[in-house]
Amino acid sequence: MTASDNKKSLLKKIISIILGFGPGIFAIGYTIGTGSVTSMIVAGSTFGMQLLWVLFLSCLFSGILMFAYGNYALVTGETALYGFKKHLKFGKLIAILIILGISFGQWNSLMGILGISSNIIFEILALNFSGLTPYKYEIILSVAITIIVTFYLLMLVGKYTFFEKILVVFVSFMGLSFIISFFFVQPHGIDVVKGLIPTIPDVPGGKMLVAAFVGTTMAAATFLSRPLFIQGKGWTIANLDQQKKDSITAAVLIFVISGVIMAVAAGALFYEGKKVTQVIDMASTLEPVAGKWAVTIFFCGALSAGLSSIFPCLLIAPLLVADYQSGTLDTSSKQFRIITAIACLVALIGPAFGANPIQIQILSQVFNVFVLPIVILGIILMLSNKKVMKDYKTSLGVYIGMYAALFFSLVISYNGTIALMGYFQ
Structure with a gap:
């Protein structure tokens, strides 16, 4: 075998590993979107690595809950909300509250995602064509409409495997972009260690960011949708071990990629005393050390993060409704087309009114934490x-992890309530 054949064989193996991802790829797509990127950059630029402990706990509990929901689906053959409605006292009410709470949070998040993605494309264009700057609003709105219409049309023709393959491309490119960015700037090692010690920054916005962190990295939508994606993958009880590995892999990758984003912001901005308030500020994360090339790499990563989140955010409401009704999702149904069309229109509200997408994004992540305790208690x-x-018995370790996650979610929900009351005063 020649050196060229060896390289081709290695490339094929890497591609097969990436394409071998299970429903965990949707967990990464849900979690590491522009919401996560924005929260990590704002936190990294404002507090350095101080909130790394929040990220670690969120990812740890996310892995446990993905595993729990996945096992439930494989053992019973049922999806989550359908199971709640069927087996729990007040299950119908619980399921409806979950649908409303998660859809509200995800559609708000979609508004921020579309706004940030459109702003990123505008900033890339403005770097090369300075004459476009006076037409910022018109261009951003046009880009937003183009993106959301394109994704809506793709939704109408796609099946589970189609969505999965597109997400694999976006997530892989996103991860690679941020890891490359990390080699330009890093935080101090001692700050990474200190970041694992639980502390909440006692400054304006500190509590808000902690809640936003949990809302984006420990998202209830990720766990609830997992049984449906497992169903779409065609897994059965014979795939219990594969389901476990998929949950662990997804949680680890979410922690690594999110941690790298925070570290890049801390290394480039925190030590310089710079903060992020606008989308263009995120580009300055790398500009001082690497110029326009690094800015382009970083923007491409952030854009991939945004695009990888649009599919899951559009899918979540019809997924949950279908889950509640029968436990199956029909992407060709009239109901699916109508609900996703409404989501697309909601997504355009932010760009249409010229709202600051970073503020929208962080607020939407905070709203996501309030439904989390119900979702954890349900499973x-x-x-x-x-x-x-x-005959299936859940291990004591998993129960301890779930109860710890429930306590953590209650603390964060209380923290988020205090943060929102302070924000709207």
């Missing part, structure tokens, strides 16, 4: 039900 009750789980 604890389901896994504890012997009639539902039959």
Whole structure:
């Protein structure tokens, strides 16, 4: 075998590993979108690595909850909300509240995602064509409409495997872009260690960012949608071990990529005393050390993060409604087309009114934490039900992890409430 053949063989292996991702790729797409990128950059530029502990706990609990929801789906053959409605007392009410809460949070997030993605494309164009600057609003709105219409049309023709392949491309490119950016700037090693010690910055906006962190990295939508994506993948109870590995891999990658983004912002901006308030400020993360090339790499990563989140955010409401009704999703149904069309129109509100997408994004992530305790309690009750789980027994370690996640979510929800009350005063 020649050196050329060896290289081709290695490339094929890498591609097969990437394409071998299961439903975890949707977890990464949901989690590391512009919401996560924005929260990590704002936190890194404002507090350095001080909130790394929040990221670590969020990813740890996310892995446990993905595993729990995945196992429930494989053992029972049911999806989450359908199971809640069928087996829990007041299950219908709980399921409806979850649908409303998550859809509200995700559609708000979609508004911020589309705004930031459109702003990023405008900034890339403005770097090369300075004459476009006076037409910023018109260009951003036109780009936003083009993006959302394109994604809507793709939604109408796509199936699970189609969405999965597109997400694999976006997520892979996003991860690579941010890792390349990391080699230009890094935080101090001692700050990374200190960041794992739980502390909340006692400054205006500190509590808000902690809640936003959890809202974006421990997203209830990620766990609830997992049974449906497992169903779409065609996994059965024979895939229990594969499901476990997929959950762990997704949680680890979310932590690594998010941590790298925070570290890049801390290394480039925090030590210089610079803060991020506008989308263009995110580009300055690397400009002082690497010029326009690094800015382009970083923007491409952030844009990939945004685009990788649009599919999951558009999918979430019809997914949850279909889950509640029957436990199956029909992407060719009239109901699917109508709900996703409404989501697309909501997404355009931010760009149409010229709102600051960074503020929208952080606020939307905070709203996501309030439904989290119900989602965690729901799966604890389901896994504890012997009639539902039959002969399958959940390990003590997983129960400890789920109860710890429930306590953590209650603390963060309280923290988010205080933060929002302070913000709107």
